Amino acid sequence: MSFLDFIKQYEGFDFKKSFDQVKENDIITALSGDNLNQSDFLALLSPKACAYLENIAQRAHQLTLNYFGRTIQLYTPIYLANYCESRCLYCGFQAGNEVKRTKMNFKQLEKEAKFLAEQGFKHVLILTGSSRKQTPVEYIRQCVEILKGYFSSIAIEIYALTESEYSQLIKAGVDGLTIYQEVYDREIYKKVHLSGPKSDHQFRLDAPERAASTNIRCVNIGALLGLGPWRSEVFFMGLHAKYLQDNYPQVEVSLSIPRLRPHKGKFEDVFPVTDQDIVQIVTALRVFLPRVGITLSTRENDVFRDNLLSLGITRLSAGSTTAVGGHTSEFDEANQFEIADTRNLAQIKQVLAEKDYQPVLKDWMHLS
Amino acid sequence: MKDTLIIAGRAIKNRLFVGTGKFPRKSIVKDVLETIKADVVTVSLRRVDLDSQDENILEFVPKSSQLMVNTSGARTAEEAIRIARLSKACGGDGWIKIEVISDSKYLLPDNEETIKATEVLAKEGFKVFPYMTPDLYDAKRLVDAGAVAVMPLGSPIGSNRGIKTKELVQIIINEVKAPIIVDAGLGMPSEAAECMEMGCAAVLVNTAIATAKNQVLMAEGFSEAVKAGRKAFLAKGNQAEQIKAHASSPLTGFLHEK
Numbered sequence: 001m002s003f004l005d006f007i008k009q010y011e012g013f014d015f016k017k018s019f020d021q022v023k024e025n026d027i028i029t030a031l032s033g034d035n036l037n038q039s040d041f042l043a044l045l046s047p048k049a050c051a052y053l054e055n056i057a058q059r060a061h062q063l064t065l066n067y068f069g070r071t072i073q074l075y076t077p078i079y080l081a082n083y084c085e086s087r088c089l090y091c092g093f094q095a096g097n098e099v100k101r102t103k104m105n106f107k108q109l110e111k112e113a114k115f116l117a118e119q120g121f122k123h124v125l126i127l128t129g130s131s132r133k134q135t136p137v138e139y140i141r142q143c144v145e146i147l148k149g150y151f152s153s154i155a156i157e158i159y160a161l162t163e164s165e166y167s168q169l170i171k172a173g174v175d176g177l178t179i180y181q182e183v184y185d186r187e188i189y190k191k192v193h194l195s196g197p198k199s200d201h202q203f204r205l206d207a208p209e210r211a212a213s214t215n216i217r218c219v220n221i222g223a224l225l226g227l228g229p230w231r232s233e234v235f236f237m238g239l240h241a242k243y244l245q246d247n248y249p250q251v252e253v254s255l256s257i258p259r260l261r262p263h264k265g266k267f268e269d270v271f272p273v274t275d276q277d278i279v280q281i282v283t284a285l286r287v288f289l290p291r292v293g294i295t296l297s298t299r300e301n302d303v304f305r306d307n308l309l310s311l312g313i314t315r316l317s318a319g320s321t322t323a324v325g326g327h328t329s330e331f332d333e334a335n336q337f338e339i340a341d342t343r344n345l346a347q348i349k350q351v352l353a354e355k356d357y358q359p360v361l362k363d364w365m366h367l368s
Numbered sequence: 369m370k371d372t373l374i375i376a377g378r379a380i381k382n383r384l385f386v387g388t389g390k391f392p393r394k395s396i397v398k399d400v401l402e403t404i405k406a407d408v409v410t411v412s413l414r415r416v417d418l419d420s421q422d423e424n425i426l427e428f429v430p431k432s433s434q435l436m437v438n439t440s441g442a443r444t445a446e447e448a449i450r451i452a453r454l455s456k457a458c459g460g461d462g463w464i465k466i467e468v469i470s471d472s473k474y475l476l477p478d479n480e481e482t483i484k485a486t487e488v489l490a491k492e493g494f495k496v497f498p499y500m501t502p503d504l505y506d507a508k509r510l511v512d513a514g515a516v517a518v519m520p521l522g523s524p525i526g527s528n529r530g531i532k533t534k535e536l537v538q539i540i541i542n543e544v545k546a547p548i549i550v551d552a553g554l555g556m557p558s559e560a561a562e563c564m565e566m567g568c569a570a571v572l573v574n575t576a577i578a579t580a581k582n583q584v585l586m587a588e589g590f591s592e593a594v595k596a597g598r599k600a601f602l603a604k605g606n607q608a609e610q611i612k613a614h615a616s617s618p619l620t621g622f623l624h625e626k
Contacts, residue, residue: 065579066526069390120420217443250443250470291472356392362417364441367450 002206003243007184007236015232022046031059036288041238044284045231053280060286060312067291072352073315073360074345075123076116077157079324080104080143084129086159086196088182089269090227090260092322093129095196102324103134109146112328117150119319119345122362124151125178130159130198137165141172148173153364155218159197160207167214173366176218177211179204180258183227184236192227192269208240212248217364219244219251220295225273225281226260234281238288245292254293254315257281261299261340275304279311286312301340302351309355318348371602373569375547376463376495376516378434380407383564384594385436385549386587387574388425389415396583398428403584404591409433410465410572412440413455426458436497438465445484452489464489465519465551466498475525479506483513490514499551502536504543511546518544519551519572522563526575528555531563541567557586557593564597565604 022043030040031052043049044056081103082093093099104112116124126143128135140158147154155176156169166177183189186201193199208219221240223233237255244253259273273281282294296305296313298320305316320339321327343351349359373380385408388397401409409429416437417423429435437455442448445468452464466489468481482498483506490496490513498510502520510518520537523529531537531550541548547569554560560571573590580586 066528066575069575069578070392071390120423122417245473249472252472291475353393358392358394360415361420361423362415364414365454367447367454 001247002202002209003240004202004205006239006243007186007205010232010236011186015229015235018042019046019048019231022048024048024051027052027056031055031287038239041284041288042235044287045235045280049284050276050280053276053283056283056287057279057311060283061310063286063290064310064312064314068293068314069358070356071358071360072309072313073123073293073363074121074318074348075125075153075155075315076121076317076319076327076345077125077127077322078109078112078116078147079127079322079326080109080140081128081131081135082324083131083134084196085133086130086198087194088196088198089192089194090182090224096194101134103128103139104143104325106142106146108325108328109143112325113147113150115328116319120361121319121345122151123153123155123364125155125157125176125317127157128159130196132159132197137161137168141169144169144172144174148366152362152366155220160200160204161210163210163214166211166216170211170214170216175216175364175366176220177208177216178220178222178256179207179211180222180224180256181205181237181240182224184223184233184240185228188228208244209247212244212251215250217252218254219248220254220256220293222256222258222295224258224260225278226270229271230273230277230281234285238285241289241292245289252293254295255285255289256295256297257285258297258299278304278308282308282312298339298341302343305341306351306355309352309357316348319344371598373547375569378407380434380570381405382407382591382594383570383598384560384587384591385410385551385570385572386577387438387572388412388429389440389574390578391583392578394425394428397425398430399584400577400587401428401430401433404587406430406433408436408463408570410436410438410574413437413451413458414441416458418458434463435460436463436465438499439467439485440469442466442468442485443470444468445481445488448481448485449488452485452494453492462493463495464497466496477501477521479503482506483509486510486515487513497549502533502540504536504539507540507544507548511544515546517547517549517569519549521552522550522559522571523553525552527553528576529553530555530559531566534562534566537563537568538566554590557589560590561593561597561600564594565600567601570594 026043030043084095087096088094157178189201223237293314295315297317352359386406387410437460439448439451468478470478486496496515499519507518523532549570550563551572577587
């Protein structure tokens with residue numbers, strides 16, 4: 001069984017018609033009950049639900065308070081390398097782009113780690129491009145060994161691995177996996193992933209499941225909003241999270257809602273996603289999946305991020321850079337995409353305090 | 369009236385145990401604990417940051433309170449045991465709340481794994497407080513495994529739905545020879561009072577206090593409700609005492625009439 005079987009069931013499905021058939025009563029029912037089903041979720045994502053956005057937001061806010069309290073977990077990304085063998089039209093680091101390629105050596109990584117740890121970060125997300133050749137699993141494993149000395153939680157956002165490779169990294173100290181399907185629609189996926197390892201839709205789709213079956217602690221999935229029509233994409237994303245929860249209940253599943261940002265190269269085939277759409281997405285996901293964490297990255301600007309806080313967000317990145325070694329300015333190289341919220345950790349903490357939220361820097365620890 | 373709960377050799381006056389997660393600021397945790405003179409305070413080890421004074425939740429727990437470290441995040445007995453052992457590093461004196469949750473959908477405790485962890489940790493000298501899904505047989509197994517108290521849930525964590533498991537908890541109170549502390553799900557002080565009226569030794573509350581608009585006031589409300597419920601329980605006497613106390617027998621007295 002794979003989540004692909006679920007996606008296949010919906011091939012040829014007329015989403016527009018289904019969304020148009022949603023009645024106001026369906027939205028009210030979805031907001032009044034617990035244990036929502038697929039139809040309830042569809043109702044919350046429908047255009048008609050826009051008229052009930054404040055009601056959905058109120059419910060989402062209350063559910064988030066109940067299950068997460070007034071706390072927001074903070075982390076920062078570390079870009080280890082930008083070598084890439086995949087050609088993905090929407091990404092600044094894709095193989096086809098002329099950018100200076102680089103990778104941190106262990107000494108540079110140690111410097112970066114020390115700098116971030118001194119700032120107070122305890123949770124980090126390490127990233128590489130899609131290149132097994134330049135950033136093999138063994139290199140990433142050695143990086144994890146170094147970072148373990150500085151941080152209490154290490155998550156990876158790298159190319160899709162096999163089960164035994166995930167197992168190696170978990171053993172080394174990785175407790176979280178972030179992997180975005182980017183786009184669930186198989187036709188669009190094919191269109192935007194021209195070549196390279198990432199062009200294998202199913203290998204990527206099954207990656208969270210492979211990691212979950214090796215007993216990773218947390219899995220964070222998402223769709224890159226803008227690559228496909230958002231309503232059906234978010235529907236699949238929510239159902240993918242539920243599928244993982246149902247089949248791997250021991251894994252903490254969370255969601256990200258990245259929206260396409262300007263980057264090097266031209267990609268104009270974007271399906272628009274407005275700020276109001278993002279609000280509908282966050283709140284519908286929260287009401288459908290009350291106990292799932294929702295991450296908001298610095299792709300969104302500061303004002304919008306601050307306003308989204310009370311609607312269901314549970315995790316924020318801070319002091320972000322999308323350049324390799326970007327925290328210690330060792331390199332002056334390309335960025336994967338433009339950061340919209342450039343605030344450092346102290347500034348984010350200040351904003352959270354003003355909004356009556358407690359920043360949580362440490363929320364796990366290595367057990368071995 | 370003197371009515372002190374004694375658990376693991378410690379005298380506890382305030383039977384409202386307080387959890388420290390979910391608060392908007394750590395300083396409010398301190399205000400809450402000081403205002404109600406909390407005797408027992410739970411802290412998740414996963415949130416304890418010994419590297420930073422500003423971030424370390426332990427700095428906000430009064431020294432007079434008994435610290436109970438919880439194993440939040442543990443999915444198996446083995447993980448709970450490791451977290452408990454790591455907790456020694458933060459200066460706790462061995463009071464540990466075992467929380468093993470292998471279900472991310474409903475956050476229900478896994479009794480089987482909890483029993484296994486209790487057995488190991490009690491033997492190592494920890495004062496074990498297991499959080500459990502209410503079940504009489506498992507509650508007895510926990511006590512046999514060395515638990516100093518048993519903590520059945522009132523309703524799922526964060527649900528604020530009150531004591532939905534009332535009948536099951538009442539049976540555990542009646543049958544298990546250890547203090548019963550309802551943990552999780554209590555949304556309002558009246559529900560805490562209800563637990564105490566049933567004969568619970570204490571209750572543990574976090575979400576309802578931490579997410580209230582005025583956390584200190586809500587904590588005071590809970591603290592007073594716990595006292596009120598306890599007084600009512602003492603005032604009515606427990607069932608066994610009532611049975612023993614029936615000196616006259618208006619319905620069956622005829623059997624003894626000559």
